Amino acid sequence: MPTFPAIHHLALSVTDLTVSEPWYVKLVGAEPAMTLSDGPFQRRVFALPSGQLMGLTQHDAVDKSATFVPSAPGMDHVGFGVSGREEIEQWRDHLDSVGIEHSGVVEADYGLALSFKDPDGNALEFFHLAG
Numbered sequence: 001m002p003t004f005p006a007i008h009h010l011a012l013s014v015t016d017l018t019v020s021e022p023w024y025v026k027l028v029g030a031e032p033a034m035t036l037s038d039g040p041f042q043r044r045v046f047a048l049p050s051g052q053l054m055g056l057t058q059h060d061a062v063d064k065s066a067t068f069v070p071s072a073p074g075m076d077h078v079g080f081g082v083s084g085r086e087e088i089e090q091w092r093d094h095l096d097s098v099g100i101e102h103s104g105v106v107e108a109d110y111g112l113a114l115s116f117k118d119p120d121g122n123a124l125e126f127f128h129l130a131g
Helices: 017-028 084-098
Strands: 009-013 035-041 043-049 053-059 078-081 102-108 112-117 123-129
Touching: 017 043, 017 053, 084 102, 084 112, 084 123
Parallel strands: 009 053, 078 123
Antiparallel strands: 035 043, 043 053, 102 112, 112 123
16 A cells, blocks of 8 residues: 555635635735636635645635535544644734634643634634644
8 A cells, every 4th residue: 555645735615716815815924826727716826835735716606605514524624733832822823913813722632723714614723733
């Protein structure tokens, strides 16, 4: 069996790129590195410092009545790894500075989490595994 590879990219479906793109620019601190429109969609792709790519996709046939529900089959949330308490607190301060609502740093036996949602309700999290 081959070794399971790292995640190369993540693509999130969004309702309206004119709303989501500036929100993610504030979050990431950079403009999209690529714009794709080679299908029945428009996509903006952010090159993350860790080497992965994160895309926002607005499908031509978007269901504007649909909302993200973490308990439904599909994605529960996206967790971005951080190095420890200091970095997660820096992210908390950054989210505050750009006006993104969040859970505050939550400490559990298994680690630290800082949860928040994008304009479509997609659940995102900065996370540090304990130990």
